[in-house]
Amino acid sequence: MPFQLRDKHGATRAVAYLMLAGAPYNVITGVLMQLGAPPAELVALVVTSVSLFVIGVVCWRRPDALPEQFWLVVPLLAIAVVTGLNFATQDATTAAQLFYLWPLLYAATFLSRTMGYLTAASxxxxxxxxxxNYAPMSQAPTDWIAMTVAMAMTAWVVINLNERNDRLRAVLEVQASSDSLTGAANRRAFDEALQHAVHQAVDDGDPAALVLIDVDHFKAINDTWGHATGDLALRAVADALRAAGKDTQHLVARLGGDEFAVLLRCGPEQAFAYAESARARLGATGGLPGGPPALSIGIGVAPHHAHAAEELQRVADAALYQAKENGRGRTSVVSSAS
Structure with missing residues (x-):
């Protein structure tokens, strides 16, 4: 998105550091070292320094007090301040222009590519x-072109490095939260999602169903056809679980071995219909020696059967045990609140 802020905490700290460092620097170099300057110029520099300090303190202590738009336009405000100070001091030296680096690096690091290039153009x-206005005309065009090229190249490098880091971070996040064999979520991601889903279900009454699945006689599949066929069977189970939930909000997870879990935002009847749909889809899978495996499934729903994640896992596991006790290859739903 063209106006999206990434890493608000880092952005607020970056602004606070700049303002708190810029205020005393401006006082020392613009006021104390220029006491012979016109009074109006000194007053303007003092007011600017005080404003920078106040904004820096607010950014450090109360960043949420500032509107979201502030963090998006702050590089343009910084450019206006730097340009105004350079005008006030009639300073066209390269050293003075280097202060433009901060808004450029801020925009390229915390804002979008569009805002980075807009900042470079500003x-x-x-x-x-x-x-x-203040450099010799024989030197001004060269200085302007050199500064423009340097800023544009800096923006391009920083923006591309950040986007590359974002892509790498996204890959690592997927790897950290998914099962490499089936592509389903792993135990860590499932536990986090379960806590959130149950908390939300208890708070707003929108039910969350936990569907626990065991692949029946999975050890026999491995012993008879080999582990490669067992892996194919697990992938087929994960594919069927995903396909059955394509029309509803769901999360498929592999908890380990032949154990799977699915989180659904629905009540008991819809969860049961989902389980039977998954079983039918798996039954239509071809290419597996001995045919597709059967599934034993247990279902619990919050807040109908439980009001905490651990409790929901317990009652759903009890339903799964009941499905196995009743002959496997079937679905059992918790019949009453525990």
């Missing part, structure tokens, strides 16, 4: 306004 315009 810096070019601000620098042109100063350099063409």
């Amino acid at each position: 810096i070019s315009a601000g620098h042109a306004a100063v350099v063409f």
Whole structure:
């Protein structure tokens, strides 16, 4: 998105550091070292320094007090401040223009590619306004072109490095939360999702169903046809569980071995219909020696049967045990609140 803020905590700290460092620097270099300057110029520099300090304190202590739009436009505000100070001091030197680096790096690091390039273009315009007014005309065009190219290249490098890091982080997050064999979520991701789903179900009354699945006689599949066939069977189970939930909000997880779990945002009847649909889809799977495996399934629903994640796991596991006791290859739903 063109105006999205990434890492708000880092962005607020970056702004706070700049403001708190810029305020005393501005006082020392713009006021104390320029006491012979016109009073209006000194007053403007003092007001700017105080404003920077106040904003820095707010960014550090109360960042939520500032509107979200502030963090998106802050690089453009910083460019306006740097340009204004350079105008006030009539400073067109390269050292003064290097202060433009902060808004550029902020935008390229915390904002989108669009905002990064917009910031680079604004810096070019601000620098042109100063350099063409106060630098020798024989030098101004060269300085402006050099600064514009340097800022544009810096923006391009930082933006692309950040996007590459984002892609790598996304891959690592997927690897950390998924089962490599089936592509289903792993135990860690499932536990987090279960806690959230049950908490939400208890709070707002929108039910969350936990469907626990065991592959019947999975050891016999491995012993008879080999582990490669067992892996194919597990993938087929995961595919069937995903396909059965394509029309509803769901999460398929492999808890380990031949154990799977599915989280659904629905009540007991819909969860039972989902389980039977998954069983039918798995039954239609071809290419497995000996045919597709059968499933034993237990279902518990919050808040109908439980009000905590651990309790829901317990009652769903009891339903699964009942399905196995009744002959396997069937679905059992918790009949009453525990």
